[in-house]
Amino acid sequence: MQPLVHIILILLAWLICLPLPRAAAVHxxxxxxxxxxxIFAPIAxxxxxxxxxxxxxxVWLFNKFPRKSDLRxxxxxxxxxxLLFVDFHQLFLLMPVATLTISFSTIRIFMTAKQLLSSRKTLPISETYWLLPAAFFLPALVIGPVFSGTLLRDQNRKGNFEQPVLRDYRMMLLGFLLAVLLSPAFGGVSNIMERYEHGIFFMIWVLLFSSVVCGVLGAITYCGTLFPAFWISPTGQLPTPVESADFQRFLVSLAQVDGSIRASIHISAA
Amino acid sequence: MARLNFAPFALILLLASLAFFGPRGKAFNGPDLVRCAYELAELDAPAADVLFIGSSRYGRGFDPGYMRQQIKKETGKDLVIERVAMTFPRITQLRPPVENYLEHRGAPEIVFLQLMYNFKPERQRQWDIPVNPTRNVAYANLDTLLEIRRNAKLNDFGTALPRTLESGYLSLPALLLQKLEANIYAGMRYVPMKLKGALDKCTGDALHRQSRPNWYFNNLHDDIEFKESEEKKLRREKMTLKADEYLAFSPSDPMRSFEVDQLRQMAEILTAAGSKVVVVLLPVLGDTSISQEEIAEIETAFPEYPLVHPYGLFDTEVGPELAKSFADTTHASTYGALIYSRFFTSEIMKLTE
Structure with missing residues (x-):
């Protein structure tokens, strides 16, 4: 799934979300x-x-064990x-299949299960629903990040949904422009760079990554949801507001500081 | 802030406008030869008398302009000879421009359809996927894309699951989304490409050369002679070792079923439109003979279409030089192209007697 298609699908989601209550956005x-x-990876x-x-x-099984038990x-x-499916599926399927999002999503499912099992309260089985958004949350399909589905749950339950501000609009537009301009140029030269210039390859990959994240971050604010913080610990530590703010700032500056490089890439892409 | 709430509408409007206007400018991503192939197909002119449909081996293999002059000189007939060719021996990428050709210009009298096949072993496993390569998704109309997709019979490798689930095969919604994406990109590329003059390359001889400087149209002449430097000889010997590993066409091989079926579909479309189709097999470097078994195999696979091949030339006095007349493992050198042009000239004269 190309970045442009990703953004088109997010815009489609936004249109669907328009008449719905904001709590419906995550679903x-x-x-x-x-x-x-x-559509893009049926086997995945x-x-x-x-x-x-x-x-x-x-979650259902281990929830029966004491909270501190090794099994839980x-x-x-x-x-x-x-995760091994990505590398070894050809051995038993005898053909390559698209493994879109399997790595990111499997880790998010794992983190969600871990979070659910770390709960001190009795866990209703309906809570396992949040494994689904962890696996298939549209904005996080292509470029991640990894987070626990329980963060989406908490955000949804709090009910104080974000209102888009000018920065979100700028980020969405910037992300869109970068994704559509950078992605084809990147695709065109990636084979050569992969071979000869790992540094440049990595730099442009980061730029592409950050641009798509910016676009997605901006766009989903319109749907009424936010990305959970990027670096939540899989051991169950919750993200702090400082971390979340840092993450937002990190992405904004990454997208803004490299303006001159982007400009040159825009020209070559055109 | 209320207007910001509807800011995505602006983006949707922008994308919709690009998707709408994009295809009209034809500034799709990809080499000029593809755009020129489509422009040639939609040229405001009647169908050619003779049309060659094939891969880059056709593009570098002969000169339709030279052949026209030769025929005129020898018989007095002025036959319009054209060629629609593309890089990569993938037959599905030629289907949309050929269908456009038939629709806009009518059916040529004779079509020389190259038996295009993949010869590189490492890419045979997924040669049938995607059924519609990116070039088709960009340029072809939706009906043709869907028709090609619907009628594609993928090779059977005994996989556990249907091969339509294989990586790279486009589901219908994925195909539609890719088409939308290609249209949006085309809209974005239009202005820069127009300013660069990239959209005005398909004119005159360049159109018939499909904008490739090393393809032939009105640039071969009788004074070209065979020559090979010591350096080129060494290079050719190295390339021959590489070409020895290439796959043969072998239409009865199950791994060729997709290609054979697609070639047959193309031939059937042309025949239904009123063309006489002959199929052509071209040699690669180091491949100077064809056995009776190979000929019988091809004739069994394509019983309705006469086979034309230049292997007989290797037994004539130009044979030793022709065997060395390759620019790389598959494409003819300029001298080779001249010899093949003469060969096809005589084939056309035989068919139009």
Missing amino acids: VLTVIGFSAVV AVFLLLTVVEAAFM QYGPYLLLLN
Whole structure:
């Protein structure tokens, strides 16, 4: 799935969200995310659904054990074995399949399961629903990041949804422009750079990554949701407001500081 | 701030405008030869008498302009000879321009359809996927894209799951989204490409050369002679070792079923439009003979279409030089192109007697 298609799908989600209550945004983004994976990587969609079922079963099973038990603490790590599908699926399917989002989503499913199992309160089984947004949250499909689905749940339950501000509009537009201008140029030269210039390759990859994240960050604010913080610890530590703000600032500055490089890339892309 | 709430509308409007106007400018991503192939197909002129449809081996293999002059000189007939060719021996990429050709210009009297096939072993496994390459998604109209997709029979490798689930195969919504994306990019590229003059390259001989400087149209002449320096000889010997590893066409091989089926579909479309189709097999470097078994295999796969091949030339006095007349492992050198031009000239004269 190309960055431009990603943005088109987010805009579609925004249109659907318009008449709906803001709390519906996360579910709309999940449904469209799932549809996108089915469209572009059907086997990955099935595999991720199986991973969600596996994680839900683990949560249900390990929840019966004491909170400090080894099984409850370390059992969910078994989910990480599913990451091997990306490298080894050809051995049993005898053909290559698109593995879009499997890595990011599997880690997000794992983090969600871990968070759910770390709860001190009795866990209703309905809470495992948040494994689905963790797997298929549309904005995070292509470029990540990893986070726990429980953060989307908490954001949704708080009810104080973000209102878009000028910065979101700028970020969305900037992300869109970068994604559509940088992505084809990057695709065109990536093979050469991969071979000879790892540094440049990495730099442009970061630029592309940051631009898409900017576009997505800006766009989903309109839907009424925000990205959870980037570097939440898989051991269960919740992100602090400072971390979240830092993450936002990091992305904005990454997109703004490199203006001159982008300008030259725009020209060459055109 | 209220107007900011509807800011995405501006973006949607921008994307919709680009998607609407983009295809009209034809500033799609990709080499000029593809745009020129489509422009040639939609030229405001009647169909050619003879049309060659093939890969870059056709583009560098002969000169339709030279052939026209030769025929005129020898028989007095002025036959219009054209060629629609593209880099990569992928037959599906030629289907949309050929269908456009038939629709806009009518059916040529004779079509020399190259038996295009993949010869590199490492890419055979996924040669049939995607059915519609990026060039098709960009330039072809939606009906043709869907028709090609619907009628594609993928090779059977005994996989556990249907190959339509394989990486690279485009589901219908993915195909539509890619088409939309290509249109948006075309809209964005239009102004810079227009300013660069990139959209005005498909005119005159350049159009018939499909804008490739090393393809031939009105640039071959009888004074070209065979010459090979010591350096080129060494290079050719190295290339021959590489070409030895290439796959043969072998239409009865199951791994060729997709290609054979696509070639047959192309031939059937042309025949239904009223053209006489002959199929052509071209040699690669180091491949100077064809066995009766190979000929029988091709004739079994394409029983309705006569086979034309230049392998007989290797047994004539130009044979030793022709065997060395390659610019690389597959494309003819200038001298080779001259010899093949003469060969096709005589084939056309035989067919139009």
